[in-house]
Amino acid sequence: MEECCVQKAGLDACISERQNSISSGGKNKTAIHCADDSLAGSVSQRACVFCGARVVLNPVTDAVHLVHGPIGCATYTWDIRGSLSSGSEMYRNSFSSDMKEHDVVFGGEKKLVACIDEIVEKYHPPAIFVYATCVSGMIGDDIIAVSKAASSRHSIEVIPVESSGFISGNKVVGYRAAAVALMKLIIPKNGETVQKTRKLNFLGEYNLGGETWLIQRYLAEMGIEINVAFTGDSTVAALKQAPGACLNIVQCTGSMHWVAANLEKEFETPFMSVNFFGAENTADSLRRIAAFYDDPEIYRCTEALIAREMDRIRPIIQRYRKKLTGKRAAIYVGGAYKAVAIIRQLKELGMEIVLTGTQTGKKEEYDDISGMLDENAVVIDDANPAELEKFLLEKRVDVMAGGVKERALAFKLGIGFVDHNHDRKECLAGFDGAVTFAHEVYVTTCSPVWKQLKRTLAPEVC
Amino acid sequence: MDGTKPAGRARQVNENQCQMCMPLGGVIAFKGIENSMVISHGSQGCSTYMRLANVEHFNEPVDIASSGLNEKQTIYGGEANLKKALDNVTRVYAPTVIGVLTTCLAETMGEDLDRIIQDYTKERGATGIEIIPVPTPSYSGSHTEGFWAATKAIMAHYTRHSDHHRRINVIIPHISPADIREIKRILSLMGLDYTLLPDYSMTLDRPYGGTYQKIPLGGTKPEDIAAMSGAPLTIQFGETCPDELSPGLWLQREYGVPLVNLPLPIGLEATDRFLEILQKISGHSLPELLTTERGWLLDAMADSHKYNAEGRPVIYGEPEIVYALSRICTENGAPPLVIASGTKNSRLAELLVPVLADIEDKLVLLEETDFATIDVAAALAGVNIAVGHSGGKFLTERRGIPVVRVGFPIHDRTGGQRILSVGYAGTLAFLDRFTNTLLEAKYASYRTQIKEKMMIRSC
Numbered sequence: 001m002e003e004c005c006v007q008k009a010g011l012d013a014c015i016s017e018r019q020n021s022i023s024s025g026g027k028n029k030t031a032i033h034c035a036d037d038s039l040a041g042s043v044s045q046r047a048c049v050f051c052g053a054r055v056v057l058n059p060v061t062d063a064v065h066l067v068h069g070p071i072g073c074a075t076y077t078w079d080i081r082g083s084l085s086s087g088s089e090m091y092r093n094s095f096s097s098d099m100k101e102h103d104v105v106f107g108g109e110k111k112l113v114a115c116i117d118e119i120v121e122k123y124h125p126p127a128i129f130v131y132a133t134c135v136s137g138m139i140g141d142d143i144i145a146v147s148k149a150a151s152s153r154h155s156i157e158v159i160p161v162e163s164s165g166f167i168s169g170n171k172v173v174g175y176r177a178a179a180v181a182l183m184k185l186i187i188p189k190n191g192e193t194v195q196k197t198r199k200l201n202f203l204g205e206y207n208l209g210g211e212t213w214l215i216q217r218y219l220a221e222m223g224i225e226i227n228v229a230f231t232g233d234s235t236v237a238a239l240k241q242a243p244g245a246c247l248n249i250v251q252c253t254g255s256m257h258w259v260a261a262n263l264e265k266e267f268e269t270p271f272m273s274v275n276f277f278g279a280e281n282t283a284d285s286l287r288r289i290a291a292f293y294d295d296p297e298i299y300r301c302t303e304a305l306i307a308r309e310m311d312r313i314r315p316i317i318q319r320y321r322k323k324l325t326g327k328r329a330a331i332y333v334g335g336a337y338k339a340v341a342i343i344r345q346l347k348e349l350g351m352e353i354v355l356t357g358t359q360t361g362k363k364e365e366y367d368d369i370s371g372m373l374d375e376n377a378v379v380i381d382d383a384n385p386a387e388l389e390k391f392l393l394e395k396r397v398d399v400m401a402g403g404v405k406e407r408a409l410a411f412k413l414g415i416g417f418v419d420h421n422h423d424r425k426e427c428l429a430g431f432d433g434a435v436t437f438a439h440e441v442y443v444t445t446c447s448p449v450w451k452q453l454k455r456t457l458a459p460e461v462c
Numbered sequence: 463m464d465g466t467k468p469a470g471r472a473r474q475v476n477e478n479q480c481q482m483c484m485p486l487g488g489v490i491a492f493k494g495i496e497n498s499m500v501i502s503h504g505s506q507g508c509s510t511y512m513r514l515a516n517v518e519h520f521n522e523p524v525d526i527a528s529s530g531l532n533e534k535q536t537i538y539g540g541e542a543n544l545k546k547a548l549d550n551v552t553r554v555y556a557p558t559v560i561g562v563l564t565t566c567l568a569e570t571m572g573e574d575l576d577r578i579i580q581d582y583t584k585e586r587g588a589t590g591i592e593i594i595p596v597p598t599p600s601y602s603g604s605h606t607e608g609f610w611a612a613t614k615a616i617m618a619h620y621t622r623h624s625d626h627h628r629r630i631n632v633i634i635p636h637i638s639p640a641d642i643r644e645i646k647r648i649l650s651l652m653g654l655d656y657t658l659l660p661d662y663s664m665t666l667d668r669p670y671g672g673t674y675q676k677i678p679l680g681g682t683k684p685e686d687i688a689a690m691s692g693a694p695l696t697i698q699f700g701e702t703c704p705d706e707l708s709p710g711l712w713l714q715r716e717y718g719v720p721l722v723n724l725p726l727p728i729g730l731e732a733t734d735r736f737l738e739i740l741q742k743i744s745g746h747s748l749p750e751l752l753t754t755e756r757g758w759l760l761d762a763m764a765d766s767h768k769y770n771a772e773g774r775p776v777i778y779g780e781p782e783i784v785y786a787l788s789r790i791c792t793e794n795g796a797p798p799l800v801i802a803s804g805t806k807n808s809r810l811a812e813l814l815v816p817v818l819a820d821i822e823d824k825l826v827l828l829e830e831t832d833f834a835t836i837d838v839a840a841a842l843a844g845v846n847i848a849v850g851h852s853g854g855k856f857l858t859e860r861r862g863i864p865v866v867r868v869g870f871p872i873h874d875r876t877g878g879q880r881i882l883s884v885g886y887a888g889t890l891a892f893l894d895r896f897t898n899t900l901l902e903a904k905y906a907s908y909r910t911q912i913k914e915k916m917m918i919r920s921c
Contacts (some may be wrong), residue, residue, distance in 0.1 A: 014554045038506050040530045043554075048507025070566045070601040071804075073474065073481025076511035078853075093834075098476035101602045104570055115475035134505050134567040135601065139534060165505040166532050166567055294846030385525050385556045386676060393674075405513055409523040413674055456671050 014386045015042055021381040032366045034381035039166065043384040045332070045405055046359045050133050051077065052174020053163035054257050055422055057129050057461055058091055058179060059083035059206050059231040060239065064125040066095040068112050068143060069133030081422045082208045086233050086416040089410060090125060099135055099163030108141045116150045126236035127157035129181060137164025157236065159184050170336065172360045175255040182230065183262055186242045194243040196281055197226035200289070201245040204252030207232025209427035215276055219431060222290060222301045230256060242245040243267040247292055247300025249274040254335040254360055269435045275404050276429040277341035278348065279313060317348065325350030327445050330392055331422055332402040342401050342420060349438055353396040356385045385409055399445040414453045416444035467753035477834035480778060480853055481804025482660035482871070483600035485563040486512045487608025489526055492561035492637060494710035495616060495624060496681035501527045501547050501559040501574065502689025503540060505567025520666045525676065527551045536571055541578050548582055552591060555676050559592045559684065563611060569599035592684070593620045596619050604805040606780045609636045613660055617709045622868070624692030631719065631741060632753060633698035633709050635782040638725065640882040645727070648885050651749050652740040657686040657693070659709070667879040670728040689816045691717035695743060699726045704779035725886045728760060728792030728892065731919040755886035759888065761891050766897040767795055773900050776800040778841040778850040781807040787815050787849050790889060797821045799843035802828040802836045837861065847900055864899050868892065
């Protein structure tokens with residue numbers, strides 16, 4: 001048996017086949033190996049196709065989300081996102097067809113039909129998303145036919161989401177399944193059309209901690225209205241008005257780039273990338289939106305807003321910067337756009353980023369990430385806990401930003417942690433979010449508890 | 463008592479789940495074995511979801527590997543993936559035992575685990591690693607069955623003929639690490655040697671300090687499991703455990719070790735029963751410390767009984783803990799009006815008959831149920847307090863019914879791993895939580911309520 005996890009400085013992975021998925025910062029590096037299937041036995045932090053689809057669609061507030069499969073898939077995703085709603089709370093329920101052995105052997109379509117009928121009778125929802133899972137996909141239940149028949153039987157939207165978990169371990173494939181489902185919902189039927197307006201759609205925005213509402217406030221001040229967000233605090237009726245927007249702004253590109261491209265093809269709506277994580281990113285995004293409208297009044301309001309907010313938050317951020325300068329940070333998140341935004345924000349706080357990784361980054365995105373980091377930084381795709389542990393210790397990290405699974409590891413290693421996941425409760429977007437983010441980084445990095453923990457830590461660290 | 467006949471779900475759809483999936487229970491059992499690691503044989507998502515649920519509850523890193531099956535393997539089989547997963551887990555974690563838990567997908571594909579593992583062992587030669595497969599498709603059971611199935615499989619894998627010895631066997635259901643530690647403390651206070659299975663009291667609640675270990679220290683030792691066949695007695699807290707999954711019953715049938723099935727020692731009577739047996743086996747009388755703890759509990763029961771009499775609880779969760787909690791609530795004058803489990807269990811109804819014999823209120827017993835059903839039953843019965851895991855959060859959000867958190871999962875409060883409810887001390891801790899939850903709700907609203915009820919309203 002090979003020596004377990006050789007602890008020497010450098011970029012060695014514990015598993016040799018993972019070697020090419022680990023690289024370093026700086027420009028002109030050899031390409032990182034990414035977007036591949038996770039290695040068997042490597043304890044990947046990734047999820048599955050179903051998970052990707054569910055997190056994208058779940059914030060549609062008045063829709064019923066029905067998982068066609070055995071119980072687990074629904075249990076684990078019940079009310080899993082911190083997305084907030086201004087109206088219906090239907091999306092916070094978790095519906096499952098609860099397939100049993102009998103259904104696996106004889107087929108689950110009959111039960112699925114019964115479930116849909118029961119839900120319609122009890123709730124009369126405007127739409128039901130029917131998610132395929134490993135088992136329903138494997139035994140070949142025809143959720144498309146069942147959905148179509150139920151749609152016409154009940155005169156509501158019953159939309160199949162082809163999210164059988166085994167198709168891939170990569171959430172991005174699930175994002176696509178969700179995107180296809182969204183397009184099915186949006187494209188007008190029976191020759192109906194949607195009138196074009198001056199409003200914009202906000203794609204890849206999930207209203208975590210009320211983020212959609214905050215950006216809505218900024219845009220309103222600029223004189224711009226949001227038509228509908230995909231999918232934070234959206235309703236079925238509002239999503240059907242999506243073709244009426246004159247512009248699509250796209251935040252989470254991983255989940256929504258394909259939708260934006262298709263909306264452009266179908267309805268000739270142009271799109272642009274935005275990013276509201278960090279004050280600089282927010283200002284830049286607002287300016288580019290203003291430029292699209294190219295209206296003197298909008299320009300004036302935008303600049304006034306940015307000037308006012310920047311003046312307000314600059315001294316606060318400066319105060320945190322003083323405390324955080326020189327601290328060492330690690331990032332491990334789902335999507336690359338988020339990693340890029342966090343790198344920028346942590347740099348604004350004077351911090352050094354020594355490790356950055358994502359579950360689903362693409363090659364070009366990793367090039368961007370590497371370009372933002374210096375040569376001592378580690379860049380990693382689809383990391384496992386052993387690798388994270390190794391680099392967190394080796395790089396003497398003070399604070400990490402990531403998801404729930406990484407949190408417990410960070411704390412065990414005596415390292416601060418910032419929740420940047422879809423379960424978080426705080427608004428981290430916009431100018432206000434930049435302050436909240438800085439505050440979160442500060443309270444965890446500089447918490448007095450670390451001093452107490454370090455007193456008992458064994459001298460031998462890695 | 464009336465109406466203990468289990469009322470199942472008439473509906474097809476499950477709305478807001480009251481149970482987790484079968485392999486999750488298996489993972490927890492394996493985490494109670496020394497130097498063990500688990501592989502979930504299925505899609506990547508299954509292992510990630512189970513890790514998430516465990517991390518949120520235990521506030522510990524809980525590593526679960528996946529064989530990462532995808533589309534290709536669903537056609538050609540997952541053998542190569544599983545073998546690779548075994549290799550990689552061995553390399554990174556250096557475990558001495560690997561539990562392989564199947565998922566819905568692997569079972570639907572018809573993976574022949576025994577043969578794959580046999581092949582693997584032949585190909586790799588003596589690696590010194592025990593590989594224990596457990597079929598755990600969640601379409602045939604919840605995490606409760608997964609826990610028992612894995613515990614039994616572990617026992618069956620290790621146990622050999624052993625000379626008679628004095629160590630008793632203690633087999634636990636899915637309880638908190640703090641509960642396990644309390645049971646162990648009681649056994650030690652009684653001067654008994656024991657083998658407790660599965661012991662995740664340290665592995666899923668590790669103290670801080672020292673170098674981080676990928677596999678936490680602690681857990682039941684394989685050599686101790688092997689010798690469970692030579693024990694004078696097995697105590698199993700598994701009155702609701704189905705015969706076919708019962709580790710204690712298996713041991714009795716295979717090796718003739720007498721089995722005493724007990725209710726979890728939650729509540730005075732149940733703890734007394736546990737200690738009576740321990741006194742009989744050890745020949746020791748109750749040590750002073752436990753006598754004092756018993757006295758404190760009795761004192762608290764008297765102090766709180768009038769407050770507790772206002773409790774009209776709904777109790778939900780896994781059958782074994784639901785049974786124990788029903789006993790403690792009834793014992794303190796707050797018999798449950800609704801008892802519910804996401805798991806189907808053939809024993810619960812029968813076990814509850816004597817517990818609730820003198821109770822006039824009609825009991826609603828729900829099995830294989832969901833929270834949509836529990837919610838309606840609780841409202842109809844006029845429930846004012848809930849006892850169970852975090853899944854009941856909507857009872858508070860939507861009905862204003864407070865939840866005394868106990869069981870698994872606790873994901874919206876911290877310290878799920880430290881919730882103590884067993885023994886005299888644990889019973890007292892639970893009782894205080896229960897009583898104070900009632901009092902907090904009462905003080906929050908009784909002035910307004912009495913005003914509304916009593917004062918003459920001006921038109």
